[in-house]
Amino acid sequence: xxxxxxxxxxxxxxTYLESTGKKAIELALKLEKVxxxxxxxxxxxxxxxxxxxxxxxxxxxxxxxxxxxxxxxAFTGHVLAESVSxxxxxxxxxxxxxxxxxxxxxEKSVVHAREVGLTTVVCAGTARLGAAVALxxxxxxxxxxxxxxxxxxxxxxxxxxxxxxxxxxxxxxNGKVMILCGAGITTGEDVLAALKxxxxxxxxxxxxxxxPVPEGVLRDFCEAAQKYSQN
Amino acid sequence: xxxxxxxxxxxxxxTYLESTGKKAIELALKLEKVxxxxxxxxxxxxxxxxxxxxxxxxxxxxxxxxxxxxxxxAFTGHVLAESVSxxxxxxxxxxxxxxxxxxxxxEKSVVHAREVGLTTVVCAGTARLGAAVALxxxxxxxxxxxxxxxxxxxxxxxxxxxxxxxxxxxxxxNGKVMILCGAGITTGEDVLAALKxxxxxxxxxxxxxxxPVPEGVLRDFCEAAQKYSQN
Amino acid sequence: xxxxxxxxxxxxxxTYLESTGKKAIELALKLEKVxxxxxxxxxxxxxxxxxxxxxxxxxxxxxxxxxxxxxxxAFTGHVLAESVSxxxxxxxxxxxxxxxxxxxxxEKSVVHAREVGLTTVVCAGTARLGAAVALxxxxxxxxxxxxxxxxxxxxxxxxxxxxxxxxxxxxxxNGKVMILCGAGITTGEDVLAALKxxxxxxxxxxxxxxxPVPEGVLRDFCEAAQKYSQN
Amino acid sequence: xxxxxxxxxxxxxxTYLESTGKKAIELALKLEKVxxxxxxxxxxxxxxxxxxxxxxxxxxxxxxxxxxxxxxxAFTGHVLAESVSxxxxxxxxxxxxxxxxxxxxxEKSVVHAREVGLTTVVCAGTARLGAAVALxxxxxxxxxxxxxxxxxxxxxxxxxxxxxxxxxxxxxxNGKVMILCGAGITTGEDVLAALKxxxxxxxxxxxxxxxPVPEGVLRDFCEAAQKYSQN
Numbered sequence: 001x002x003x004x005x006x007x008x009x010x011x012x013x014x015t016y017l018e019s020t021g022k023k024a025i026e027l028a029l030k031l032e033k034v035x036x037x038x039x040x041x042x043x044x045x046x047x048x049x050x051x052x053x054x055x056x057x058x059x060x061x062x063x064x065x066x067x068x069x070x071x072x073x074a075f076t077g078h079v080l081a082e083s084v085s086x087x088x089x090x091x092x093x094x095x096x097x098x099x100x101x102x103x104x105x106x107e108k109s110v111v112h113a114r115e116v117g118l119t120t121v122v123c124a125g126t127a128r129l130g131a132a133v134a135l136x137x138x139x140x141x142x143x144x145x146x147x148x149x150x151x152x153x154x155x156x157x158x159x160x161x162x163x164x165x166x167x168x169x170x171x172x173x174n175g176k177v178m179i180l181c182g183a184g185i186t187t188g189e190d191v192l193a194a195l196k197x198x199x200x201x202x203x204x205x206x207x208x209x210x211x212p213v214p215e216g217v218l219r220d221f222c223e224a225a226q227k228y229s230q231n
Numbered sequence: 232x233x234x235x236x237x238x239x240x241x242x243x244x245x246t247y248l249e250s251t252g253k254k255a256i257e258l259a260l261k262l263e264k265v266x267x268x269x270x271x272x273x274x275x276x277x278x279x280x281x282x283x284x285x286x287x288x289x290x291x292x293x294x295x296x297x298x299x300x301x302x303x304x305a306f307t308g309h310v311l312a313e314s315v316s317x318x319x320x321x322x323x324x325x326x327x328x329x330x331x332x333x334x335x336x337x338e339k340s341v342v343h344a345r346e347v348g349l350t351t352v353v354c355a356g357t358a359r360l361g362a363a364v365a366l367x368x369x370x371x372x373x374x375x376x377x378x379x380x381x382x383x384x385x386x387x388x389x390x391x392x393x394x395x396x397x398x399x400x401x402x403x404x405n406g407k408v409m410i411l412c413g414a415g416i417t418t419g420e421d422v423l424a425a426l427k428x429x430x431x432x433x434x435x436x437x438x439x440x441x442x443p444v445p446e447g448v449l450r451d452f453c454e455a456a457q458k459y460s461q462n
Numbered sequence: 463x464x465x466x467x468x469x470x471x472x473x474x475x476x477t478y479l480e481s482t483g484k485k486a487i488e489l490a491l492k493l494e495k496v497x498x499x500x501x502x503x504x505x506x507x508x509x510x511x512x513x514x515x516x517x518x519x520x521x522x523x524x525x526x527x528x529x530x531x532x533x534x535x536a537f538t539g540h541v542l543a544e545s546v547s548x549x550x551x552x553x554x555x556x557x558x559x560x561x562x563x564x565x566x567x568x569e570k571s572v573v574h575a576r577e578v579g580l581t582t583v584v585c586a587g588t589a590r591l592g593a594a595v596a597l598x599x600x601x602x603x604x605x606x607x608x609x610x611x612x613x614x615x616x617x618x619x620x621x622x623x624x625x626x627x628x629x630x631x632x633x634x635x636n637g638k639v640m641i642l643c644g645a646g647i648t649t650g651e652d653v654l655a656a657l658k659x660x661x662x663x664x665x666x667x668x669x670x671x672x673x674p675v676p677e678g679v680l681r682d683f684c685e686a687a688q689k690y691s692q693n
Numbered sequence: 694x695x696x697x698x699x700x701x702x703x704x705x706x707x708t709y710l711e712s713t714g715k716k717a718i719e720l721a722l723k724l725e726k727v728x729x730x731x732x733x734x735x736x737x738x739x740x741x742x743x744x745x746x747x748x749x750x751x752x753x754x755x756x757x758x759x760x761x762x763x764x765x766x767a768f769t770g771h772v773l774a775e776s777v778s779x780x781x782x783x784x785x786x787x788x789x790x791x792x793x794x795x796x797x798x799x800e801k802s803v804v805h806a807r808e809v810g811l812t813t814v815v816c817a818g819t820a821r822l823g824a825a826v827a828l829x830x831x832x833x834x835x836x837x838x839x840x841x842x843x844x845x846x847x848x849x850x851x852x853x854x855x856x857x858x859x860x861x862x863x864x865x866x867n868g869k870v871m872i873l874c875g876a877g878i879t880t881g882e883d884v885l886a887a888l889k890x891x892x893x894x895x896x897x898x899x900x901x902x903x904x905p906v907p908e909g910v911l912r913d914f915c916e917a918a919q920k921y922s923q924n
Contacts, residue, residue: 095796097797100795100796100797100798101795101796102793102794102795102796103788103793103794103795103796103799103817103822103825103826104790104793104818104819104822104839105793106796107819107821107822124796125797126797126800128800128828128829129796129797129800131828132796132825132826132828132829133796133825135821135824135825135828135862135866136821136822136825146797169828173828173866
């Protein structure tokens with residue numbers, strides 16, 4: 001990410017039907033449009049088999065949801081960094097709470113992703129683990145308390161102390177990593193709260209993908225982010 | 232696989248650079264051409280993020296290398312059967328020795344793949360395990376002794392007794408499943424040996440993908456298969 | 463199990479505090495007493511670190527709850543068949559639904575346990591998987607639908623069709639394996655139902671371990687088993 | 694570890710037959726004797742099913758080789774901290790390279806072990822990962838480059854820079870954690886080198902367990918440690 005523009009709103013498509021196949025393209029296009037109109041940086045993380053066609057249709061950054069800690073070779077059924085990169089991904093999530101890795105695998109994945117030129121977003125569920133992964137020098141650390149994921153109760157409102165503590169601990173070991181937070185984010189107010197607590201953006205999934213009008217929710221998020229940036 | 236055409240040669244692209252991204256498309260096109268010219272049924276199993284563009288470029292069946300035992304939902308970084316199907320895959324490998332699953336996961340994957348309309352190829356490394364997975368009623372069982380994978384020593388020549396025993400055990404519990412074998416297959420002679428032992432085709436990876444002229448090797452395979460069929 | 467005595471009631475101590483450390487010994491002694499008094503064969507499966515002292519205090523068979531698919535060597539933190547055998551275990555559970563193994567690991571564990579002289583109890587959650595593991599020729603197959611484990615709703619009463627179908631499928635591929643069932647068993651009536659459906663005993667955990675008077679519940683079980691045997 | 698005595702030599706028994714069952718007790722007794730005679734603190738980490746009888750026979754600290762990230766409950770085949778503690782262990786290894794855990798599991802294991810009163814030794818294979826786990830505030834961090842484990846080529850002689858860098862990185866985030874190193878240690882000279890590089894002891898396995906005269910090798914280690922302490 002040569003030009004770091006904040007705040008950054010990253011939408012994880014997970015394996016929802018609402019964001020699979022053609023719907024992944026349609027959703028990405030809608031979200032891109034809102035980002036362009038509001039001037040807020042938006043990214044999307046579709047499923048592996050949707051990366052290529054999503055990337056072919058949008059200009060916004062496309063992330064993989066995971067890569068395996070492998071180099072090219074005989075690894076049937078694994079996800080190779082080179083492969084998602086060739087499909088058009090510019091970055092990848094690593095160690096999402098729904099796809100946790102063994103500790104040495106995280107380091108290997110970060111190193112290999114960097115070699116391949118992928119922006120790395122390493123996820124962690126607690127403040128301590130956020131600092132631990134920040135030591136591996138990814139581009140971005142995303143803090144998501146697993147117990148709030150998909151809950152509709154925003155971490156930035158329900159458990160602001162987790163974000164405060166995460167930012168404090170991460171910053172004590174890494175001054176430059178971008179920090180996102182996520183879990184339960186559904187309104188612009190939640191986004192604003194997250195930014196005020198010292199994060200540089202959010203990671204969101206069901207709050208957008210499962211919303212009746214995803215682009216409406218993202219617009220609410222972006223307007224909050226815009227307002228925050230202008231202050 | 233409404234119309235079952237035998238023999239079937241399935242080429243696993245694994246995560247080799249020689250079969251990633253644009254090279255996956257090029258390779259698939261070359262292999263399709265050989266299949267068409269020889270009249271032998273050929274399939275390819277590219278990486279997840281290459282499925283869509285490979286499927287968009289060839290008519291031959293495209294398989295995923297793995298699916299996760301999940302239904303649509305919050306499963307970041309997982310491989311959803313619906314997703315690979317939407318990308319154009321008509322089937323999937325399950326439980327390859329490089330991506331073994333826990334036992335109940337295999338059953339769930341087979342059931343869910345069937346619901347989604349994917350042809351299932353469940354892999355097993357021994358005769359006993361071949362029969363065990365045949366009880367789950369996949370479309371195809373592929374026998375690959377892991378110790379011979381990538382060895383260049385063909386299972387059908389080096390360890391024919393494994394194939395004989397696999398066919399015997401599988402047939403004692405499942406009369407209709409298609410049986411493939413693989414591991415170390417590099418020549419038409421290896422393919423012929425496999426068919427003579429009672430299999431209906433082969434699963435091959437490095438023997439084709441890492442060959443200097445993959446389409447030449449496949450032609451050798453197909454001619455052997457053709458010769459066998461005509462007898 | 464040179465002398466196969468039926469029915470067999472195997473009590474899994476899991477990792478409950480009620481069956482840890484000294485309480486494991488006390489519980490095993492109480493259960494042994496009931497078995498002796500009723501003439502019904504009872505076995506116990508304590509935690510790894512309790513096997514030695516439980517086995518030193520009782521005459522009934524002691525089972526490990528799991529072994530890893532390893533041979534002696536550099537496998538820190540793993541459970542070696544030779545080790546639980548040296549501690550006094552005469553058998554082991556394999557592939558319990560709370561400790562599922564990858565498919566080839568099950569085969570390796572069964573083979574290695576047999577070499578070491580351990581009686582093998584391979585668990586499966588469905589009828590099909592029960593038959594699949596029966597092909598590996600363990601001494602015992604235990605059918606436990608995971609959704610009923612710890613539910614207090616006995617599989618033999620709530621879902622008798624699962625047991626019937628399991629027995630049918632297992633017997634179609636293996637005429638001599640002993641069949642246990644489990645999940646939700648809390649009364650002698652549940653045990654009687656299980657035996658009438660064609661099983662040779664039960665696998666039970668919370669129904670005994672978490673009961674206010676475990677030996678009272680086991681007595682109820684044993685009396686039902688005894689009654690069944692005499693008919 | 695109320696009284697922290699340095700240096701500390703911790704012998705991992707792994708799953709070697711030479712340190713299984715009765716041989717675990719005999720080996721622990723021999724090692725204890727050398728520690729007592731040389732005044733150097735020695736600990737042992739036998740297999741789960743040997744903890745109780747080893748702990749009943751020696752006064753030196755006994756460690757488990759692993760605990761699972763669980764609390765008491767329905768976790769068949771898992772290793773409960775309370776269980777190894779009840780058997781007499783005073784500490785446990787966590788995340789050994791032969792038993793790596795997912796990142797959040799490491800945090801849970803450290804927290805739960807502490808609640809149960811177990812001394813925690815968290816292993817890491819690289820300097821960065823050493824610092825990452827040091828943030829979780831275990832009692833001890835053990836640095837073991839996996840590629841040197843069991844090699845007979847001592848990390849402290851072959852790759853001193855890894856130790857130097859590990860100590861530097863760990864100390865930058867945690868001033869009080871004890872640091873051990875391991876991998877390939879076979880002589881007193883290797884131990885001396887490790888201590889001189891800023892560690893407080895070593896973690897060793899095959900160098901002792903597989904030696905023709907384990908107590909002789911440990912004596913060599915202890916004399917080196919003693920010499921270092923007196924300077």
